[in-house]
Amino acid sequence: MKKLNHISDTNLLSSFENNEDAATYRLSNDMAVVFTTDFITPIVDDPFTFGQIAAANALSDIFAMGGKPLLALNIVCFPADRLDELEEIIRGGWEKVKEAGAIVAGGHSVKDNEPKYGLAVLGLVHPDKIIRNNKCQEGDSLILTKPLGTGIISTALKAGEITVSDTQEAISWMTKLNNISDAILKLPVNSMTDITGFGFLGHLSEMLKDSEFGADIVIDKVPILKGAIDLSARDIIPGGSLSNLKYFSCEVEKRIELDFAREILFYDAQTSGGLLISIEEKDAGQLLKLLKEEGFSESRMVGNIRKSGASDKKIRLI
Numbered sequence: 190m191k192k193l194n195h196i197s198d199t200n201l202l203s204s205f206e207n208n209e210d211a212a213t214y215r216l217s218n219d220m221a222v223v224f225t226t227d228f229i230t231p232i233v234d235d236p237f238t239f240g241q242i243a244a245a246n247a248l249s250d251i252f253a254m255g256g257k258p259l260l261a262l263n264i265v266c267f268p269a270d271r272l273d274e275l276e277e278i279i280r281g282g283w284e285k286v287k288e289a290g291a292i293v294a295g296g297h298s299v300k301d302n303e304p305k306y307g308l309a310v311l312g313l314v315h316p317d318k319i320i321r322n323n324k325c326q327e328g329d330s331l332i333l334t335k336p337l338g339t340g341i342i343s344t345a346l347k348a349g350e351i352t353v354s355d356t357q358e359a360i361s362w363m364t365k366l367n368n369i370s371d372a373i374l375k376l377p378v379n380s381m382t383d384i385t386g387f388g389f390l391g392h393l394s395e396m397l398k399d400s401e402f403g404a405d406i407v408i409d410k411v412p413i414l415k416g417a418i419d420l421s422a423r424d425i426i427p428g429g430s431l432s433n434l435k436y437f438s439c440e441v442e443k444r445i446e447l448d449f450a451r452e453i454l455f456y457d458a459q460t461s462g463g464l465l466i467s468i469e470e471k472d473a474g475q476l477l478k479l480l481k482e483e484g485f486s487e488s489r490m491v492g493n494i495r496k497s498g499a500s501d502k503k504i505r506l507i
């Protein structure tokens with residue numbers, strides 16, 4: 190057993206300060222820990238399903254860095270009179286952690302009127318194989334692994350505008366782990382992030398920020414959940430998605446006609462959304478093939494990375 194290096198900032202390989210998905214810290218030449226936390230308020234009524242979604246969502250940042258989860262701790266805020274529901278939530282979360290190959294090793298709870306659940310997760314990654322969210326290269330293909338629209342669909346469910354059965358597709362994506370295989374991680378992936386609260390264009394902006402690159406997105410290629418555009422056309426849009434539009438649209442140039450009902454989907458705040466992967470064009474076909482074999486049936490190549498001039502908008506919708 191090698192002695193752990195003296196704790197030092199130079200071993201901190203990434204942190205939330207540079208908008209990375211998780212913090213990573215080098216333990217030795219061939220091992221780093223990757224560390225993240227996330228907890229959310231219920232987005233579906235069924236407690237077991239909520240537990241699954243919240244856990245998949247919290248584990249996602251480990252996968253987005255190219256890491257493997259090792260240990261998880263439950264984070265719980267819950268009303269004292271609804272403890273049987275809480276048991277189901279924790280069971281749902283436990284199942285997902287187990288599926289991810291990790292262990293629930295404890296946790297902490299506090300009484301709270303509004304339930305919240307999530308995880309702190311510790312994972313492992315090789316220090317040279319950390320996949321950062323801001324290393325896109327010119328000519329890369331961009332691949333998105335899950336359809337957009339979970340924010341709009343869950344808002345509609347809360348408002349009673351759709352039935353639980355209308356949300357099955359969205360739920361099956363939100364409960365699906367982003368645990369891509371080693372075969373995928375061996376491909377020359379240049380950059381990767383997971384799509385969560387900032388929406389597709391928000392997270393893409395983060396990938397391009399402070400770089401000399403921009404992206405062209407072919408909007409017809411971007412996978413969108415069935416029914417989501419009809420709902421946004423009826424103005425069923427979460428506040429977070431509207432804030433994303435306000436905040437990130439200054440970096441986006443629309444080169445095609447785009448209805449607002451459709452445009453807002455690209456900014457929709459996602460829970461447990463897919464991965465956005467920037468990979469050399471020659472390997473994009475192989476990546477898509479592997480993703481489909483791993484159940485990411487809606488994976489699509491949605492655009493590519495180009496050089497961008499100082500006066501260009503970072504993202505062009507074409």
Ligand code: CO
Pocket residue numbers: 209210249250253382383384385
């Ligand atoms: Co993330």
Ligand code: CO
Pocket residue numbers: 210226227250385
């Ligand atoms: Co996160």
